[in-house]
Amino acid sequence: AQKVTQAQTEISVVEKEDVTLDCVYETRDTTYYLFWYKQPPSGELVFLIRRNSFDEQNEISGRYSWNFQKSTSSFNFTITASQVVDSAVYFCALSEWRESEHDRNQGGSEKLVFGKGTKLTVNP
Amino acid sequence: DTEVTQTPKHLVMGMTNKKSLKCEQHMGHRAMYWYKQKAKKPPELMFVYSYEKLSINESVPSRFSPECPNSSLLNLHLHALQPEDSALYLCASSQSGYRGGLLTGGELFFGEGSRLTVL
Numbered sequence: 001a002q003k004v005t006q007a008q009t010e011i012s013v014v015e016k017e018d019v020t021l022d023c024v025y026e027t028r029d030t031t032y033y034l035f036w037y038k039q040p041p042s043g044e045l046v047f048l049i050r051r052n053s054f055d056e057q058n059e060i061s062g063r064y065s066w067n068f069q070k071s072t073s074s075f076n077f078t079i080t081a082s083q084v085v086d087s088a089v090y091f092c093a094l095s096e097w098r099e100s101e102h103d104r105n106q107g108g109s110e111k112l113v114f115g116k117g118t119k120l121t122v123n124p
Numbered sequence: 125d126t127e128v129t130q131t132p133k134h135l136v137m138g139m140t141n142k143k144s145l146k147c148e149q150h151m152g153h154r155a156m157y158w159y160k161q162k163a164k165k166p167p168e169l170m171f172v173y174s175y176e177k178l179s180i181n182e183s184v185p186s187r188f189s190p191e192c193p194n195s196s197l198l199n200l201h202l203h204a205l206q207p208e209d210s211a212l213y214l215c216a217s218s219q220s221g222y223r224g225g226l227l228t229g230g231e232l233f234f235g236e237g238s239r240l241t242v243l
Contacts, residue, residue: 035231043212045167045234091166110155110218111180112232114166 002027002096006115013082014123021077021118023092029053033095034068034075035112040088051075082122089117127151130215130235138243139205145238147198147215155179156198157232158190159214167214173198205242212237 003026013019025034036048049059051068059066063080079086092115128149137143147156155174159167172180173192187209189201198215214237219230 037234042236043214043239044236045214045216045232047231047233050231110230111169111172112167117164117166 002029002032002094002113004092004094004113004115006090006092006118008118009116010119010121012121012123015084016081017122018078018080019082019120019122021079021090021092021120023075023077023115025073025075025092025094027073027094027096029097035093035095036066036075036077037091037093037114038088039091039117045091048077079120082120084122084124087120087122089119091115091117128215128217128233128235130213130238132238133236134239134241136241136243137202137205139207141205142201142203144202145200145213145215145240147200147235148196149217149233150196151217151233152195153217153219153230153233154195155218155230156192157216157218158198158200159216159234161212161214161237163211171200202240205240207242210241212239 005024007022011019032053034051038046038048049066051066056068056070058068065078067076075092077090093112096111096113128147131146135143155172157172158170160170161167169182170184170188171178171190176192176195187204191199191201200213214234216232216234218232
């Protein structure tokens with residue numbers, strides 16, 4: 001079964017510090033996708049990044065960067081020079097293909113398996 | 125602004141009430157989802173609709189009844205709920221996967237959620 005582990009429950013940093021959020025996953029699939037989502041106090045889950053299992057290139061987007069290492073089944077997320085607005089819960093997720101339970105002719109759907117989340121607090 | 129709109133944002137209901145949560149998207153996505161999220165927990169999948177047909181039901185109690193009237197709308201009908209059903213209900217949409225198991229890895233776009241309190 002698919003599993004995503006975010007070992008850090010809560011992290012607290014001071015503004016301008018760099019912070020890394022860890023994510024370790026388990027899957028038997030050879031093709032899969034990994035995601036990071038941000039959930040601010042307002043509740044909406046905001047998509048940050050998607051990475052497929054064949055693309056191990058690290059990615060940088062502004063102050064955000066992601067390190068995908070298939071050898072260690074990890075997909076870590078680093079925020080450089082953190083800001084108060086970065087305070088949120090961050091979820092790592094893994095996609096899982098599920099055949100339709102109700103109509104075999106329908107194909108299927110993708111399901112996201114979420115980690116438990118890491119609550120990041122950036123203090124001024 | 126989110127492209128997935130959920131109404132109402134807040135709902136308080138008694139255990140004998142019947143109410144509905146609504147979700148709408150205009151991104152042309154053919155997969156729509158209901159997730160339930162309890163405080164300090166990750167979202168848990170409830171239902172998936174793919175091309176307006178129910179694709180996945182994660183053993184959700186029958187007091188929750190989903191409906192997909194068309195490709196842009198997704199409803200969740202609520203009846204005889206229990207206080208433990210109080211949670212944030214999130215709707216999401218994505219590009220649907222294709223038959224044969226081709227994983228498209230389409231990201232889910234989430235609404236802001238409907239916060240439900242059952243008294």
